[in-house]
Amino acid sequence: xxxxxxxxxxxxxxxxxxxxxxxxxxxxxxxxxxxxxxxxxxxxxxxxxxxxxxxxxxxxxxxxxxxxxxxxxxxxx
Amino acid sequence: xxxxxxxxxxxxxxxxxxxxxxxxxxxxxxxxxxxxxxxxxxxxxxxxxxxxxxxxxxxxxxxxxxxxxxxxxxxxx
Numbered sequence: 677x678x679x680x681x682x683x684x685x686x687x688x689x690x691x692x693x694x695x696x697x698x699x700x701x702x703x704x705x706x707x708x709x710x711x712x713x714x715x716x717x718x719x720x721x722x723x724x725x726x727x728x729x730x731x732x733x734x735x736x737x738x739x740x741x742x743x744x745x746x747x748x749x750x751x752x753x
Numbered sequence: 754x755x756x757x758x759x760x761x762x763x764x765x766x767x768x769x770x771x772x773x774x775x776x777x778x779x780x781x782x783x784x785x786x787x788x789x790x791x792x793x794x795x796x797x798x799x800x801x802x803x804x805x806x807x808x809x810x811x812x813x814x815x816x817x818x819x820x821x822x823x824x825x826x827x828x829x830x
Contacts, residue, residue, distance in 0.1 A: 680777070696813050700757070702779040736773050743818050 677707045681735045683723045685714050689746035690732040697743055698734060706736075713752060720753060754784045758812045760800045762791050766823035767809040774820055775811060783813075790829060797830060 684690035727740040734741045761767035804817040811818045
């Protein structure tokens with residue numbers, strides 16, 4: 677299983693990306709975790725370390741994929 | 754089946770998005786088409802009409818999801 681972590685901030689752009697792209701991933705191949713960084717601020721540093729600059733973002737096996745633009749991660753700190 | 758069209762320009766950022774995110778989609782639910790707009794420039798207008806501003810981008814059921822940043826669509830015309 678590949679590890680996929682979706683970081684979001686509860687925004688509309690985030691919700692659309694989650695519903696369509698993240699929920700579209702093949703769950704037989706991906707273990708998906710959804711993280712709202714505003715609800716768990718301790719995960720912001722982790723996202724940043726993975727190279728996440730803005731949200732929503734999907735980190736797959738350590739590689740960040742920014743999907744559209746909701747908010748700058750730096751603005752949420 | 755949901756229709757997913759991945760527009761790219763053959764760039765490295767595009768290749769990473771294709772290999773990881775697009776190939777991660779559940780093919781039992783998504784009919785995926787991959788389009789290199791530099792090889793088929795007639796598709797640029799179609800991408801633009803769907804709201805694509807930059808590549809790589811994935812359009813799912815008419816909704817554009819820009820994945821990281823490779824090139825501005827307008828610069829490829």
